[in-house]
Every structure is written in C-alpha cells, then in structure tokens.
Amino acid sequence: MSDANTLHIKNYFAGTVSASVTDDNWNCCDSPKPGTVIGEIPQNGQASLTFCRTDGHGCNGRQGQFQISIDSKDRIDLNFDSHGDIGITSVPTAFFALLGQNSDNSYTLVVGPN
Numbered sequence: 001m002s003d004a005n006t007l008h009i010k011n012y013f014a015g016t017v018s019a020s021v022t023d024d025n026w027n028c029c030d031s032p033k034p035g036t037v038i039g040e041i042p043q044n045g046q047a048s049l050t051f052c053r054t055d056g057h058g059c060n061g062r063q064g065q066f067q068i069s070i071d072s073k074d075r076i077d078l079n080f081d082s083h084g085d086i087g088i089t090s091v092p093t094a095f096f097a098l099l100g101q102n103s104d105n106s107y108t109l110v111v112g113p114n
Contacts, residue, residue: 002064004031004052005084005106009068011041012112013095017071019047025067025077028059032066046108053082070095070111078109 011017019038026034030052041047053064063079070076074094080086086107088099098110 002030002053002055002082003084004050005080005086006048006050007078007086008046008048008102008106008108009038009041010046010108010110011043012110014043014113016040016042017111019071020069021049022067022069022075024075025065027065028054028057028062029064029066030054034066038068051078051080051084051086053080055082065089068109076109076111 009019018040021032021034021036023034031050038047038049063081065079067075067077074092076088076092076097077090078086079089088097096112096114099107101107
C-alpha cells in the first residue's frame, strides 16, 4: 500500500494567491483529485494538501503525478513515489518555486515572484 504524505505550499508573493490542482498531467494519484481547490493562500501563509499514489490499476512501479496552478499564471508538475517522496518535474517560468523535505518527512513548496 502506498504511503500518503503532506505538501505544504508557502506563499512569498506580495499578496494572496489562489492554488488548485489542474485537470492536466494527473495520473496514478489517489489524492489529490483533478480540480481540487487548495484555496486562497495569504502572503506569508501556507495551505496543505495530502497526496497518495494509486496502487494497482497499471500504476505499480510508476510515479504518481499531479499539477498545481498558482493564480492561473503558470503551473508546476509534481511526481511522487509510493513512499511519499515528491519532486518537481517541470520548473515554472512565471514564478519561483523551491521544494524541500521537512523533518517530519512532509514537504514544503515555496512559491514567490521570480
């Protein structure tokens, strides 16, 4: 069974941003689902979501993947394994993004202006 994990999104833009999971580049992902609204994230605030890879259904041995949109400016693609380890697979061009693992094994995605 795949391990669920948490992704925290930290906003370093000069104001509130809206984040959501797009309907694109989504595969082998029990959570989050396409169209998931992560919500409004205030400046210097954060929002969190759980992610978990699908087991079976042709997904064994494959990465789970989903895409996040920040204010519809640009998108960032993320891939993750069955142990909940996640990485950025396409670097956004309209904003800065940095992903790091926390001491509790969750991850934080920092987004802000270029």
